[in-house]
Amino acid sequence: MEETTLLRLENVDICREENVILHNASFVLKNGEFVYVIGKVGSGKSSLLKSLYCEIPIMNGDAFLMEYNLCKIKRKEIPYLRRKLGIVFQDFQLLTDRSVIKNLEFVLKATGWKNKEQIAERIDNVLVQVGMQNKGYKMPHELSGGEQQRIVIARALLNDPKLILADEPTGNLDPETSGQILQLLHDISRRGTSVVMTTHNYTLVHNYPARIVKCENGLLCDLNSDKEGE
Template sequence: MTLDKLVDPDSQTLLEVRELSKTLGGKKILDKVSLTLDKGEFKVLIGPSGSGKSTLLQCIHFLIPPDTGDVLLDGKSAREMSHRDITLFRREIGMIFQDFNLFDHLTAKDNVAIALRRVKGMKKKDAYDRALSELTRVGLLDKADLFPAELSGGQKQRVSIARALAMDPKIMLLDEPTSALDPELIGEVLNVIQGLSESGMTMLMVTHQLGFARHFTNEMLFMEDGRITERGAPEELLAIDSTFRTKEFSLKLSKIQGH
């Protein structure tokens, strides 16, 4: 396993996940999972279906409370928080799902503005101004007045990213953000994610887009049976002569994806 990372004296841990465990339906889904994200870091989590990736993201977000273990965001322990503080903690984490989770009866602009109005208590005009600036950031200003049914899958996912960004999250957790998209729409969403990373957003992304991931992440995490079994630089895990499970898994993915 490749654990050694160059020590960067300026690095600052933003997220620390400590030995998270979760049992669901009598089955251990997460088994003492630990990881850290430095400020501005972009890490990629991969692994076979059913290995616990989505459960891990939801436990980090405390959407599903872990049985044991802790999550520290900016040094603050979620385990020790009151119910009210957990709500605030959760607002600092932007979640992006495979299926967009947009309100079908609201326009793109309203989908972004509604949380600003309800959660942040912003005035209507301020909320719309902010919504339009986030839609501009994901390249969708001209689609602001369209409803989800009038948007492509890639555009819907970009609206959901704009909505998350509008909440000023400290980090973003992305769970297979391009898995529901037709192949020709994947690139536009990956471009937005790349732009976010380049602008300094801290992100943990579950993805099967290894071609993309290997260029933009400094560390890949490979999960199997509820545990992170391999972690390291993509060039190491995916080297031609690599004997890592990550490599074997990536070859299987390339066969399925046809390249």
């Protein structure tokens, strides 16, 4: 696959309310790349992800994600940007009153899918991708934490996103299950979908190596940049 730039941040400030969380930050992401964002609690990891799906603003500098200028994006464009992203949360955020299939169906219908056969086919496809093809009839409370997170990843894949943003996706999982979820996300990136994942679990980062970016003291540091010249 040709390496093309999916995301480019150049000298941007990321703000929450009146506070600048990350200052003068620069970051480039290629298609199909897997990147960990590490750092202490409150260092700006989640804020970085939220700025990419326009929940908090990016100030100054240049910020381009796919064809969108994140500094100048109009409110009406934000839903269309978000349809091209997959978002994986630590706390699952599944609808508890309906089955796995109905959860996934809800997302597709909300994003404009109408054909019942195409909806069913797409749901089958993403459940196979995450190894949950036999769990579609289950309610969320009938699934383990790891199974629920697989469904959340399936939900993130529904609209064939170019980028998955995963915010501490293993934060509520045991070590073995965390490893399985990490392997799944790495497999997804190898198939061409970029993944940016925040974590403070350095054991996982060590066991499933990839490029690392660190949030520290209001700065964004690429820990691999000093190795690129080797």
